[in-house]
Amino acid sequence: MNFAGEHLIRSPKHAVWDAINDPDVLRDAIPGCQELHKKSDTEFDAVVQVKVGPLKAKFKGSVRLEDIQQPHRCAIVGEGQGGVAGFAKGNAQVELIESQGATLIRYNVHAAIGGKLAQIGSRVVQGVATRLTLQFFENLVARIEPGDAGEPGPV
Amino acid sequence: MIAQGHPRSIGKHVPRREDPYLLRGEGRFLDDIAEPKDTLFLSFAMSPHAHARILAIRTDAASALPGVVAVYTAEDMARFVKPIRTVIEIQGYRASSRMVLAQDEVRFVGEHVAVVVAEDPYIAQDAAELIEVDYEPLPAAVRLEEADSESAPLVHEDIPRNVMFEAAFASPDFQAAFESAEMIVSETFRTGRVAGVPLEPRGCLALLDHVADSLLFYTSTQIPHLARTALSEILDFPEPRIRVVTPEVGGGFGTKAQFYTEEVVTAALALNLRRPIKWVQDRREELLTSIHARDHIYRLEAAIDGEGRIKALRTDLTTNAGAYSSYPFGCTLEATGGARMIVGPYDIRNYAFHTRAIATHTCPSGAYRGVAQPSCFMAIEGLMDRIGRKLGIDPATVRQRNLIRSEQLPYTNVLGVRYDTGSYEECLRRALERVDYWNFRKRQAEARDDDEVLRGIGICCFTEVAGAGSGGWRVRGLTKVPGFDSASIKVEPTGKVTLLVSQAAAGQGHLTTFAQVLADYLGVKVEDVFVSEGDTATAPYGTNTFASRGAVAAGGAVIKAAQSLRQKIARIAAFLLDVDVERVELTESKAIDKENPEKSVDFRQVAQIAYSMTSVALPQGESFGLEVVEMYDPPLATWPNAVHAVVVAVDRRTAKVSIEKYVVVHDSGRLINPMIVDGQIHGGIVQGIGEALMEQIVYDEDGQMLNANLLDYLMPMALDVPQIDISHIETPSIDALGGFKGVGEGGVIGAVPAVTNAVADALARTGANINRLPLRPSYLLREMRRRQLAVDGDRK
Numbered sequence: 001m002n003f004a005g006e007h008l009i010r011s012p013k014h015a016v017w018d019a020i021n022d023p024d025v026l027r028d029a030i031p032g033c034q035e036l037h038k039k040s041d042t043e044f045d046a047v048v049q050v051k052v053g054p055l056k057a058k059f060k061g062s063v064r065l066e067d068i069q070q071p072h073r074c075a076i077v078g079e080g081q082g083g084v085a086g087f088a089k090g091n092a093q094v095e096l097i098e099s100q101g102a103t104l105i106r107y108n109v110h111a112a113i114g115g116k117l118a119q120i121g122s123r124v125v126q127g128v129a130t131r132l133t134l135q136f137f138e139n140l141v142a143r144i145e146p147g148d149a150g151e152p153g154p155v
Numbered sequence: 156m157i158a159q160g161h162p163r164s165i166g167k168h169v170p171r172r173e174d175p176y177l178l179r180g181e182g183r184f185l186d187d188i189a190e191p192k193d194t195l196f197l198s199f200a201m202s203p204h205a206h207a208r209i210l211a212i213r214t215d216a217a218s219a220l221p222g223v224v225a226v227y228t229a230e231d232m233a234r235f236v237k238p239i240r241t242v243i244e245i246q247g248y249r250a251s252s253r254m255v256l257a258q259d260e261v262r263f264v265g266e267h268v269a270v271v272v273a274e275d276p277y278i279a280q281d282a283a284e285l286i287e288v289d290y291e292p293l294p295a296a297v298r299l300e301e302a303d304s305e306s307a308p309l310v311h312e313d314i315p316r317n318v319m320f321e322a323a324f325a326s327p328d329f330q331a332a333f334e335s336a337e338m339i340v341s342e343t344f345r346t347g348r349v350a351g352v353p354l355e356p357r358g359c360l361a362l363l364d365h366v367a368d369s370l371l372f373y374t375s376t377q378i379p380h381l382a383r384t385a386l387s388e389i390l391d392f393p394e395p396r397i398r399v400v401t402p403e404v405g406g407g408f409g410t411k412a413q414f415y416t417e418e419v420v421t422a423a424l425a426l427n428l429r430r431p432i433k434w435v436q437d438r439r440e441e442l443l444t445s446i447h448a449r450d451h452i453y454r455l456e457a458a459i460d461g462e463g464r465i466k467a468l469r470t471d472l473t474t475n476a477g478a479y480s481s482y483p484f485g486c487t488l489e490a491t492g493g494a495r496m497i498v499g500p501y502d503i504r505n506y507a508f509h510t511r512a513i514a515t516h517t518c519p520s521g522a523y524r525g526v527a528q529p530s531c532f533m534a535i536e537g538l539m540d541r542i543g544r545k546l547g548i549d550p551a552t553v554r555q556r557n558l559i560r561s562e563q564l565p566y567t568n569v570l571g572v573r574y575d576t577g578s579y580e581e582c583l584r585r586a587l588e589r590v591d592y593w594n595f596r597k598r599q600a601e602a603r604d605d606d607e608v609l610r611g612i613g614i615c616c617f618t619e620v621a622g623a624g625s626g627g628w629r630v631r632g633l634t635k636v637p638g639f640d641s642a643s644i645k646v647e648p649t650g651k652v653t654l655l656v657s658q659a660a661a662g663q664g665h666l667t668t669f670a671q672v673l674a675d676y677l678g679v680k681v682e683d684v685f686v687s688e689g690d691t692a693t694a695p696y697g698t699n700t701f702a703s704r705g706a707v708a709a710g711g712a713v714i715k716a717a718q719s720l721r722q723k724i725a726r727i728a729a730f731l732l733d734v735d736v737e738r739v740e741l742t743e744s745k746a747i748d749k750e751n752p753e754k755s756v757d758f759r760q761v762a763q764i765a766y767s768m769t770s771v772a773l774p775q776g777e778s779f780g781l782e783v784v785e786m787y788d789p790p791l792a793t794w795p796n797a798v799h800a801v802v803v804a805v806d807r808r809t810a811k812v813s814i815e816k817y818v819v820v821h822d823s824g825r826l827i828n829p830m831i832v833d834g835q836i837h838g839g840i841v842q843g844i845g846e847a848l849m850e851q852i853v854y855d856e857d858g859q860m861l862n863a864n865l866l867d868y869l870m871p872m873a874l875d876v877p878q879i880d881i882s883h884i885e886t887p888s889i890d891a892l893g894g895f896k897g898v899g900e901g902g903v904i905g906a907v908p909a910v911t912n913a914v915a916d917a918l919a920r921t922g923a924n925i926n927r928l929p930l931r932p933s934y935l936l937r938e939m940r941r942r943q944l945a946v947d948g949d950r951k
Binding site (some may be wrong): 083114119 | 586855862
């Protein structure tokens with residue numbers, strides 16, 4: 001499964017970068033995130049509850065940042081085990097582009113799912129992923145944009 | 156022989172005895188059997204990976220859940236269960252073993268890695284979810300095209316290049332004939348991966364008789380006797396102490412003609428824990444672990460003359476075996492079947508094949524209704540159409556020129572297989588007439604480029620291998636498939652008749668049809684016959700129910716047993732009537748004096764003597780009782796034949812296929828119950844329509860199954876079923892007792908090629924070349940557009 005998109009955040013690049021490296025911000029922004037701990041500067045552990053179609057599962061996983069060019073770009077590599085629900089793994093290429101005090105986050109995701117998640121959720125998983133991504137950015141914007149956020153959303 | 160005066164039951168639309176209770180919902184299927192109070196339930200933990208090393212399995216949390224009795228892994232099971240090893244005695248086959256739970260390595264998504272035993276099925280499932288397995292994912296060989304290569308990951312270390320089976324054949328003059336022909340027509344056909352998907356998933360219930368130390372094993376299977384032998388061998392438990400019973404079986408289609416790992420686990424744990432054990436799978440498990448089929452690639456080359464006659468045919472077939480050789484048919488069934496059956500009703504004298512079964516990291520394949528025949532006839536019938544297009548000859552004419560002519564029968568085909576009787580030309584002639592073929596062609600020629608629908612007509616002429624006897628199974632090396640079937644008849648002291656047959660029906664109506672056969676051959680009223688089957692404690696041993704063998708093999712056994720028993724009845728009756736035995740005829744549960752029909756004794760009077768329940772003594776030299784068991788080994792095979800002709804309309808904008816006309820002319824030899832025969836054909840056609848137009852099991856490139864549910868695995872519904880016009884020709888078999896030829900698979904065999912050819916014919920006008928299944932709108936639109944783009948490109 002591949003999906004890509006971009007999102008405009010009305011904050012400077014370094015603020016966005018800091019936010020997406022801050023476990024507290026991430027915990028609030030990731031939909032369904034129940035736990036998130038920073039293991040090192042580039043590694044996180046997380047527990048996320050997700051509902052895909054008829055399937056509700058708690059994924060325990062780890063996330064690693066690679067190819068870091070602070071604060072311009074990085075690759076996020078992660079995997080999660082959902083027990084009997086199966087697993088998900090993937091990577092996202094993320095790029096931050098600043099323009100007139102706002103930051104455009106551009107992402108390109110490649111993800112694979114397995115087990116029950118694939119067997120009964122394939123039809124809906126892409127839609128769920130898109131929705132969760134959008135929700136993540138909305139939450140992120142709510143956390144970091146100064147004051148009245150205006151019109152956040154995909155461009 | 157059937158008595159002259161006996162009113163015939165064979166050939167009549169006798170209402171099915173099964174229908175009243177099935178329609179009232181009173182059928183008792185596996186899950187309807189009341190389990191004892193102390194029954195334990197199983198749930199399996201399944202692999203989410205197509206290929207991975209098992210690093211660790213943690214069962215503590217599962218074991219700790221209240222209500223859980225035990226959790227087993229492969230290591231635990233190995234202490235009391237042998238691996239399942241499918242032995243096939245055929246050159247080019249590489250056997251592989253399978254543990255009932257995966258040991259060290261998983262080889263397909265859904266393979267079992269552990270099993271939970273708990274006090275109720277819900278706890279068992281919850282506990283299975285608590286089992287944690289550490290896997291090291293490994294590269295998987297998933298698609299047939301990829302697994303079949305030097306660089307592909309190996310499914311089994313000891314099976315090089317994933318080739319589980321390979322065989323080749325060439326008739327003596329093949330090469331010369333192939334090279335000297337005027338032209339070659341070739342095509343590659345790719346069929347889709349499908350499954351039988353019975354309405355009732357698999358399940359079993361194992362009970363112990365503590366006093367007798369024996370096992371009573373209920374299982375939703377088509378093969379109770381073969382399962383019993385397999386259980387005995389794998390569990391090392393005496394076969395006489397195992398009784399296998401099949402309750403009502405809610406659809407088999409070959410899916411339940413395999414013996415499965417879960418059956419072994421259920422029986423083994425019952426014996427080990429000394430408690431009743433029950434296991435019933437859900438739909439997802441069914442789609443993940445019950446055998447799949449027909450993931451095939453056919454590369455055909457026909458050397459032809461200018462009239463469209465095939466002078467030599469070469470088949471290269473590759474089949475997807477899945478991760479293990481299923482039991483008892485193994486991975487060779489589809490590979491040998493497709494390569495051997497493809498010559499069908501055609502007079503092809505020079506033939507060569509090369510066939511292989513390739514292991515992949517997917518669910519094992521097995522014997523689904525029709526086995527490789529829907530796919531091999533899609534290939535050869537698709538080639539017939541292409542020969543016609545190439546030469547500008549109508550494809551029906553091409554077939555007429557290649558069919559075996561009536562005067563050539565009995566006919567021994569290029570592989571040395573005998574067709575005793577058939578009606579190949581007559582079936583085609585009648586099918587063309589009933590579908591109004593030549594008028595359709597005229598109207599089709601008048602179609603315009605801006606019509607909203609494209610109409611096409613498709614034909615499939617085929618033979619069906621049915622009723623195979625021991626010789627047929629030995630040719631294919633399947634030594635765990637005996638080939639004979641049997642019948643036991645008891646005329647009880649009251650004169651009523653018990654018929655036990657070595658079959659296990661899954662909806663075929665055996666309780667009705669075998670009563671009809673016995674009624675005629677024993678001279679008994681059909682209502683006096685009670686038929687029972689599917690219980691190894693009562694029914695004599697046999698090969699059971701699959702491969703269209705019931706009517707031929709068990710029907711033959713009923714006839715043989717009836718012929719043997721009627722002699723004894725006639726002798727006792729002759730004694731009572733005080734006439735020569737030659738003058739006695741059995742009809743309608745009576746023995747009559749042919750020369751004085753007023754004089755008769757009924758079966759009850761004869762039975763009273765046989766059972767010593769009357770003052771009249773048994774004639775000297777006769778033994779007590781009125782019962783007999785006979786085995787019947789049918790010929791190598793019987794050969795039903797048929798022609799399906801289908802008219803379709805394909806919407807140009809949406810590529811939706813509508814079936815406008817469906818004609819079948821079928822020859823199953825002598826028909827026992829035409830209504831039941833029609834039912835078999837209808838059902839098979841519906842499955843064939845599903846296979847041709849919509850069904851497909853989808854694995855992604857990592858081996859994840861993406862549609863293990865019936866929302867995503869699309870099956871035909873009532874609205875997809877057209878009006879089906881069936882007409883019968885009865886050319887009795889001369890090789891098989893009774894003249895029956897079998898009918899279980901013909902519907903699906905004819906439907907897949909005929910529907911495919913009709914769609915291909917409709918789209919031929921656009922230049923699209925349709926050679927893959929399923930024919931979903933996305934595929935058809937792509938092919939139409941690809942050609943349209945090419946045409947538009949040329950215009951520019």
